[in-house]
Amino acid sequence: MDKVYLAPMAGVSDAAFRHVAIEQGADFTYTEMVSAKGLKYGSAKTESLISFAENEKTIGVQFFASDPDALKAGIESVQARYDDRIALFDINMGCPAPKITSNGEGCALMRNPELASRLIKAAVSVSKKPVTVKFRKGWDDRNVNAADFARMAEQSGASAVTVHGRTRSQFYSGSVDLDIIAEVKRSVSIPVIGNGDIFSARDALNMLETTGCDGVMVARGALGNPFIFREIKYLFEHGTEREKAAPREKLDVLFKQAALACGEKGERIAMRQIRKHAAWYFKGMDGAAKLREAAVKLNTLDDLHMLITHISASFAL
Template sequence: MKIGNVEIKGRTALAPMAGVTDRAFRELCVAFGASYVVGEMVSAKGISFNSERSKELMLLSENERPAAVQLFGSEPQTVAAAAVTAMEYKPDIIDINMGCPAPKISGNGAGSALMKNPDLCGKIVEAVCKAVDVPITVKIRKGWDDKSVNAVEVAKICEQAGASAITVHGRTREQFYSGKADLDIISEVKKAVNIPVIGNGDITNANDAAQMLEKTNCDMVMIGRGALGNPWIFREINAWLNDLRPMFPPSPAEKVTVILRHIQAMCDYKGEEIAMREARKHVGWYMKGFKNAAELRREAGYLKTYEELIELTKKAYECMSQSE
C-alpha cells in the first residue's frame, strides 16, 4: 500500500504510545517485522517553545523507516508551524493526533477533544498539508462518546482537507481502553473514504489481526498495547499474512537476548540513568506470564543499572526455562 507517495511494504504498524514507542522500541519492532512506525506524540506548542524534550521525541533513525512524527495541538497554524520544524528530522509522514483520551491532552482541546469539532479537524489538516510536502495522516477514535459517534464524518472531512490516510481506534474517548474495539466503525470509515484506512484496537495476536483485516477490509492494522513486552507480535502476524507456518512463542533464550538488546539500545540513546528508569516498565512487560513473574516484575521496578538488569535476566531465564 501507499500513504501518499510513501510505500509501505507490509500491513502491520506500531502505534504511537507516550513513554513507550521511543527510538529503541521502534527499531526493535521494525526488526521483528513492523512495516511502519509512529513515534511518541509531540506537542505542537512544545515545539514552538523550542522544547528540548520535543526535539528528542522527533529524532528518527534510518533503521526504523518508513516512520512518522506525530503532533498534537488544537490551533491550525501552531500545528502547521510545528510540522515545518518537524521536517528538520526528515519524517516520511506527519501524523496528527485526534484520538488521545488523556485528560491533560483532551482537556486542552487537543487529541480526542478535536472529534467534537469536525470543522476544526479539517482546518488543522488543511493547514499542515499546505505547510509541508510529506503525506499527512490522522489518528481518530470512534467519537467522543456513544452519543456522538462521528468517525465517518471526521474521516471524510480530513480526506477532503488533504489527509493521505486515516487510522481509526474503534473506541470512543469515553471508553478510554475499556470494553471492546468496534470493528464496524472501522469498516464504515473504510467504505466512506478513498484513502488508506488503518485499523487499531485490541490486536494481541495474529488471529486478532486476521479478524480486523477480514471484517473491516482495512488496509493495515496498527498494534499498540499488544506489542508491550512482545515485539514478536509483528513476526507472528506477518507469518499469518504470508501463509507461513505458525510462529512459536520466543524461547527463554531469545526473550532474554531481546530484553538485553532493547534496553542496551535505550542506554545508548538516553544514557544509563534515564534509560534504566524508563526500562523498568518494559522489563515488567517482558516478564509477564512466566513463573515467578510477580517477583521478577517487582525487582524490575527497582532497576538502576544495566548490570542489575543482566543479573535479573539470568534469574528470569531460569524461571522462564522452568515455565516451558
C-alpha cells in the same frame, strides 16, 4: 502500502522500542506524540521525541495540536531538519487524556470537526509529505461520528486515516468496535488503518477480514511483545501460526532494547523507563510476579544483566 504498523505510544514507543519492533517485522513506526506548542517554545523534552532508530529508514512524526499556526510551524521545523527521514506527518485526534482534551487537542477535535479540518488543511499546506489523521469511533456513544470525521479528513487533504474503534469516553475499556472501522472504510477512498485490541496474529487477520481495512496498527499488544509483528506477518504470509518467542529470546530482546535505550538517553533515564518494559516482557514467564518485583528495582544495565543471568540459571533457559 505498508500493512503492519506499530502505534505511536507516548512514554513507550521510543527509538529503542521501535528498533526491536522493526527487527521483529513492524513495517512502519511513528514517534511518540509531539506537542506542536512544545516545539514552538523550544522544549528540550519535546525535541528529544524526534529521534530515529538506526534501522528506521523513515518515520511518521505524530503531532498533537489545536492551533493551526503552531502545527504549521512544527511541521516546517521538523521538515527543515529531517526531511529525508520523514515519511508522513500524522495528527493525533484520538488521545482521550483529560490534560490533552481539555486544551481542545486529541479526541476533543472529534467534537470540533471545523477546527480539525483547519488543522489538516494547515498541515497539508506546508507539508512536503503526506498528512494522515488518527482518531477514534467518536466522543461517546451518543456522538459516534468516525465515518463523517473520516470524510472530513479526506476532503481536507488527509492521505490516510487510522481509526481506533472505541469512543473517548471508553478510554481503553470495553472492546473494539470493528463495525465502525468497516463503516469508515466504506466511507472514504483513502487508505484506512484499523486499530484496537490486536493482541494476536489472529486478531490482526480478523481486523483485516472483518473491516476490509488496508493495514493494522498494534499498540498494547506489542508491549513487551515486539514478536507480535513477526507472528502477524507469518500468519498473513503462510496462513498458519508461528511459534511464540521462547523466554530466552524474550530476555535477549529486552536486554537489547535496554542497551539501545541507554545509548540513546543515558543509563539513568533509560533504566527508569525500561522497568515497565521489563515487567511487560516478563508477563507469562515462570515466576513472573517475582520478576516484576525485581524489575522495579532496576537501576543499571548491569542490574538487568544480573537479573537475566539469574533467571536463566533458575529456569535453565
